[in-house]
Amino acid sequence: GQNIDQPTEMTATEGAIVQINCTYQTSGFNGLFWYQQHAGEAPTFLSYNVLDGLEEKGRFSSFLSRSKGYSYLLLKELQMKDSASYLCAAEALEGKLIFGQGTELSVKP
Amino acid sequence: SQTIHQWPATLVQPVGSPLSLECTVEGTSNPNLYWYRQAAGRGLQLLFYSVGIGQISSEVPQNLSASRPQDRQFILSSKKLLLSDSGFYLCAWSVLAGDWGSYEQYFGPGTRLTVT
Numbered sequence: 011g012q013n014i015d016q017p018t019e020m021t022a023t024e025g026a027i028v029q030i031n032c033t034y035q036t037s038g039f040n041g042l043f044w045y046q047q048h049a050g051e052a053p054t055f056l057s058y059n060v061l062d063g064l065e066e067k068g069r070f071s072s073f074l075s076r077s078k079g080y081s082y083l084l085l086k087e088l089q090m091k092d093s094a095s096y097l098c099a100a101e102a103l104e105g106k107l108i109f110g111q112g113t114e115l116s117v118k119p
Numbered sequence: 120s121q122t123i124h125q126w127p128a129t130l131v132q133p134v135g136s137p138l139s140l141e142c143t144v145e146g147t148s149n150p151n152l153y154w155y156r157q158a159a160g161r162g163l164q165l166l167f168y169s170v171g172i173g174q175i176s177s178e179v180p181q182n183l184s185a186s187r188p189q190d191r192q193f194i195l196s197s198k199k200l201l202l203s204d205s206g207f208y209l210c211a212w213s214v215l216a217g218d219w220g221s222y223e224q225y226f227g228p229g230t231r232l233t234v235t
Binding site for chain 1: 151153155161162163164165168170176178209211213223224225226227228229231
């Protein structure tokens with residue numbers, strides 16, 4: 011079967027670091043996406059990991075371990091505007107994305 | 120650069136009425152196109168995807184259908200809407216990227232459908 015698991019919600023403090031974990035089990039796995047979605051808006055692309063290891067993009071980094079079926083999104087120097095839902099998605103055959111339920115991140119002052 | 124358009128942005132339709140949502144992509148050729156639905160407070164569910172003109176694959180059996188009459192146009196339709204069809208409908212496109220045979224995928228702005 012196909013399954014993507016991520017925590018439902020997380021809370022962190024402004025200026026801190028937060029790590030959002032995602033485990034996946036899919037057939038024909040190509041890569042792992044992370045998207046950010048603010049309430050009422052479409053998801054926006056954050057990162058895409060194909061190879062094992064850490065990819066860094068400014069304050070956001072994403073990690074993938076294919077052998078463990080595991081990824082995480084790391085957000086540094088949190089800002090209030092980072093409050094959003096973070097979606098983990100595994101890419102299956104022909105670019106089809108299998109999404110987790112999303113992690114609702116609340117950043118507190 | 121590539122852009123993706125969806126319309127309308129919001130729609131309120133009565134139960135039993137027809138539906139047509141349109142998605143167009145600019146700045147790329149032969150993209151893979153996708154329709155997703157997001158019910159309130161839930162994750163995204165893939166409804167249809169297309170790898171070329173006239174080629175549609177359905178992921179979830181339901182009263183919706185999709186068509187791709189042109190390379191960069193993707194249409195989602197229904198003959199009779201149900202209450203359960205309410206949700207946020209997102210079109211996405213992707214093309215082969217990098218050396219690894221994989222796809223980067225980007226979403227349109229979405230259509231919020233309320234069936235009353």
